[in-house]
Amino acid sequence: MKTRYIVYAILVIGLGALVTYRITKNKDTEASDKGVKGGAAKAPTVDAVVVKIQDFSNKITVTGSIEANEQVQIRPEVQGLIKSIDFNEGTTVSRGQRLIKIDDSELRAQLAQAVTRENLAGETEERARQLFAKEAISREEHDQALADYKALKAQTQLIRAQIAKTEIRAPFSGRIGLREVSLGDYVSPTNIIASLVSSDPVKITFTVPEKYASMLKNGSAIRFSVSGSDKKYDAKIYAIEPRIDETTRTLQLRAKAPNPTGNLIPGSFASIDLPLTTINNAILIPTQAVIPVQDGKQVLVSKNGLVKEVRISTTTRTDSSVIVTEGLQNGDTVITTGLMTLKEGSKVKPQVKKNTN
Numbered sequence: 127m128k129t130r131y132i133v134y135a136i137l138v139i140g141l142g143a144l145v146t147y148r149i150t151k152n153k154d155t156e157a158s159d160k161g162v163k164g165g166a167a168k169a170p171t172v173d174a175v176v177v178k179i180q181d182f183s184n185k186i187t188v189t190g191s192i193e194a195n196e197q198v199q200i201r202p203e204v205q206g207l208i209k210s211i212d213f214n215e216g217t218t219v220s221r222g223q224r225l226i227k228i229d230d231s232e233l234r235a236q237l238a239q240a241v242t243r244e245n246l247a248g249e250t251e252e253r254a255r256q257l258f259a260k261e262a263i264s265r266e267e268h269d270q271a272l273a274d275y276k277a278l279k280a281q282t283q284l285i286r287a288q289i290a291k292t293e294i295r296a297p298f299s300g301r302i303g304l305r306e307v308s309l310g311d312y313v314s315p316t317n318i319i320a321s322l323v324s325s326d327p328v329k330i331t332f333t334v335p336e337k338y339a340s341m342l343k344n345g346s347a348i349r350f351s352v353s354g355s356d357k358k359y360d361a362k363i364y365a366i367e368p369r370i371d372e373t374t375r376t377l378q379l380r381a382k383a384p385n386p387t388g389n390l391i392p393g394s395f396a397s398i399d400l401p402l403t404t405i406n407n408a409i410l411i412p413t414q415a416v417i418p419v420q421d422g423k424q425v426l427v428s429k430n431g432l433v434k435e436v437r438i439s440t441t442t443r444t445d446s447s448v449i450v451t452e453g454l455q456n457g458d459t460v461i462t463t464g465l466m467t468l469k470e471g472s473k474v475k476p477q478v479k480k481n482t483n
Contacts (some may be wrong), residue, residue, distance in 0.1 A: 173463040174428055174476035175412060179456045182408040182449060184442055185401045190332025192352070194392040195382070196298050196324040202228060203291040205314040208307060215304050219296045219322070226307075226319055228292040233285060240282040247275040300324035301388075325392055326385045330361055332398050333376040341402045342366065348381055350398040352390065359383050359390065403442070409450045415462045416440065416448060425454070426461040426468055428476040433461070433468045 206228040213225045254271035257263045296302070303321040307313060330350060334342065346363045361383035370377055383390065416438070417424050427434045438453035454460070459476055461468065468474065 169473035177458045192394040193329040200319040226294040230292040237285045244278040251275040428459040433472040
């Protein structure tokens with residue numbers, strides 16, 4: 127019996143403690159709610175940027191390729207056996223330097239024969255001229271002797287020209303590539319001896335959409351980089367195609383860049399930065415700060431911890447920023463987050479971020 131009374135007592139005491147706890151908790155909650163309602167609401171934290179006047183350069187990035195200033199495949203003009211190879215692969219050669227000599231022994235024999243005939247025809251023409259002066263022969267006979275002499279003289283000059291072609295010389299200074307022939311090979315005009323490349327300066331060929339065609343001209347400076355390197359190189363546009371490609375709706379341009387060290391290799395891919403316009407003393411803000419409204423645009427500015435709606439006018443827009451021409455001043459704090467929940471006069475706590483535009 128005593129045990130049962132003890133259990134009943136414990137249950138009553140526990141139930142009373144639980145009721146007392148709930149009553150106390152409810153009172154604390156009501157007091158807290160009253161305190162919040164009666165006091166000032168907490169100002170939300172928002173991201174913002176401070177407006178700074180700066181120079182703005184609008185640019186686009188396009189792709190292109192690096193080309194040699196001059197490039198040619200060295201081929202023989204006459205057929206024959208290679209008698210000598212006078213260059214080392216991968217080295218620099220000068221304009222006019224002999225690269226290949228083709229055997230010309232047969233041509234020289236033909237030349238000796240032609241020279242003999244030319245000399246004999248010359249003597250015959252001289253005698254005919256003297257006889258014609260004495261009216262011992264007709265004009266027709268003299269003209270025939272003169273024609274034979276000129277024909278043989280031309281034949282001699284032709285053979286000399288063929289002999290000259292047995293020496294293949296560099297048409298310009300540059301670096302010669304790997305040779306495709308060996309000493310003693312029989313070559314003809316269809317054979318490639320080697321490639322000769324002049325790569326200082328180099329050419330950069332690229333295209334731009336037709337809407338930018340009017341913004342570029344000869345002499346415009348560009349910057350570019352190549353794959354595998356962060357280094358920027360400078361170049362100048364020197365030639366512009368006179369028409370738009372009807373298929374791609376693009377305009378082709380070509381620029382030149384100095385390459386004294388040879389780091390720019392023809393055939394390489396190039397990423398090109400093209401400056402289109404430059405605006406001094408511009409005000410740039412992030413694009414996400416602009417709110418479209420009826421008949422225009424606006425931004426929210428934090429002033430003394432309160433939100434202020436400001437109408438603005440804008441011009442050039444990029445992927446991340448927009449230029450403001452009216453409405454903002456240097457030093458204004460423009461709100462960039464929470465725009466849909468704020469209104470004129472709202473309290474805010476701006477957290478200023480660095481303006482990277």
